[in-house]
Amino acid sequence: MSDLTLMLIKVAYLAVLWLFVIFAVGVIRTDLIGSPSKSKRRPRPSPSGQDGGAPRRPAAPKAPRGRRNEPRTLVVTKGPLAGNSLPLGPHPILIGRANDATLVINDDYASGRHARIYSENGRWFVEDLGSTNGTYLGQQRLTRPQPVSVGQPIRIGKTVLELRK
C-alpha cells in the first residue's frame, strides 16, 4: 500500500463520515419544515403568473387582493367590541377569550379558543375550535369549516362579526 493510497483512503473516510452527518441533518430538515415535495406543492395553487415565469413569482401573492369580491377587514358589528375592525392578512385569525388569540373578545359566552378564520385558495373559511356554545354562520351552527362570504354574520356568544370589503 503506497502512502498516497492510504492518504486518499483516509480523506475519503473523513468525507464519508461528514456525508453521513449531512444526510442526518437532511432527515431532520424534512422533519422540521416538511418534506420538499410538500413545500413545492404549496405555491402551486396560485398560478396566476404562469406565463410570466420566475420574475413574476413575488408579485403572485398580491394578485388576489386586487379582486373585487375579496374581503379586507373583519368587523365586529354586535357585542362588547362592536365597531372594532381587524385587517385580514395571510395569517389565520384566532378568536376567543384567551390572551394569545388574535382577536380577544371579552364575551362571557365565548370560549378561550373559540373559532378560527383563515383563507385558503383565496376564499375565507370559518372553523369552530370545539367551543362550548358554538359558532353560528347565519342561523346555522358550524360543525365543520365553512366558507364565508362578505357580509355574512358570524355569531360567537353575544358577538357578531362580518367580513367587509
Add this chain to the structure above:
Amino acid sequence: MSTATNSQALPPVKRRNAELAMTLAAIGLTMFALIEIGLTRNGEMPPQLFLYGGVFGGLAVLAHVFIRFFAPWSDPLLLPLATLLNGLGIGMLWRLDQGGIDRAGPMSQLILTAASMAVFAAIVFFLKEPRTLQRYPYIIGLGAVVLLLLPLLPGIGMTVNGARQWLNLGFTTIQPSEFAKIALVIFLSGYMVSKRDVLSLASKQIKVGRFKILDLPRMRDMAPMAAMWGFCIIVLVILMNDLGTSLLLFGTFLAMIYVATHRSSWIVIGLTAFFGACVALYPFVSHFKVRMVTWLDAFAPDVYCVDGVPDDAWCRLNGDSQQLVRGIFALAEGGVTGSGFGGGDVGYIIEVQNDFIFAAFAEELGLTGIMVMLLALVLMVERGMRIALASKELFIKMFASGISFLIGFQTFVVIGGVTRVIPMTGATIPFVAKGGSALLSSWIMLALLMRMSNNARKPAPQAIQDEGATQVIQR
C-alpha cells in the same frame, strides 16, 4: 392557532426508509473503518471483516426491522446515530486489538452489543407506555440509591483505578451506577411532576434597588436539593471516590429541576453548593486532591512522573498525570485530519479502550473525525429534546429531556476530562467506549427515547363519527 402549531410539531410521518438508509450507511462506515485499519496496519483486507462487519451490520438491520414492526412511528435518526457510534467503537477496539492491546477485546464488545440490542428490543416491545413508570417513583428512586450503594458492600464491591464503583459477581463485573442514573431520571421525572408547582411558585424575591436578582425558594423546598447534594458529596465523592457519577447525577438533577420549574435560582444555588463543597473538601479528601493537582498541574515534572524521578514521594503515593498528558499529546498528534484509522500510535495511552478512546479517535481521525462523533451525539440529544417538546404528558417531557441531558452531559464530562477542561472523572462516551454496563445502559436509554418518540409522533386516534359517543382508540 396554537393547536394548529402543536399538531405540526412533529408531522405524522414514519420515515422508516430513511432510517434504513441511514443505518445501512452507518454499517457501511463501520466496514469502511475496518477495511481502512486492515489496509493501513497490515496492507491487506482484514480477514475478520465479515465476522465483525457482517455480524454487527446484521444486528443493526435486525434492530431496524424490529422497530419497523413494533415502533413504526419512532424517530428515524436515533437508531442510525447509535449504530454509527457503536460501530466506530467496535472498529476502534478492533484496531487496538490489532495494535496489541489485549484489554480492548472487540469480540466481547460485539457480543455485548448483541446483548444490549436484545435488551433494547425487549424494552421497546414490553414498555408500551413509558408513563406507567410514573406509578412507582419512590420505589425506583430507592432502587437507584441501592444500586449506587451496592459497591460499598464488602463482599462484592470492587475498586478499580481508585474508584469503588464496580460489582464483582464472580463471572462478570458490572458497574451499577450506569443503571442507577436511568432509575434516578425516572424517579426525578415522577417526583418533579407532582412537586412542580411548589418548587416553581413559592418563592421570596431578593431585590437590589429595583432590580430583581434572584427568586429564592423557601427553606423547606430546599430539602430535595439538600438530599441530592448530600448524597452526591458524601457517598459518591468521599466514600466511593466516584467523582464522575457524582457530577453526572447532580448535573442531571439540576437540569431536571430547571426544566420542571423554569427557575434559574435552582441552578445558581445547586452549583454554588456543589462547588462550595468541592472547595471545602479539597484539603481533606486526599484522592480528590490528587485529581485536582493532576488536572491543574498536569505538565509539572513531579506530577507527570517522568522516568527520571520514579522515587518521588508524590508519584509513589498518588499516581500521576501521565494518562491525561499522553491523551493530550494524542490530540495534538492528530491535528486536523488525523493519521488515518489505524495509522496512529495510540497504544501508549493508558486505558485507551475505555475513558481515553476519545483521544485515540482524535489521533487517528483528527479534528474532522471527532467533530463527526460529537455531532452524532449532539444530534441524538437534539432528537431527545425534540421528543420532549412533542410529547403531551408532563412526565414524558421530563423523562425525555432528562435522558437526553444525561447523554449530552455524560459526553461533556468525558470529553471535558480528556481535553483537560474539567478534572478527569472516569465516565465513558455513550455507545463508543468499551464496557458492558455503559453500552447496555446507553442502549436502554435509546430504547426509552425510541418508545417515547413513537408515542409522541403517532397520530391521534380518529373518531368514526363526528360526534359519536363511541370512539375506537388504537393502542
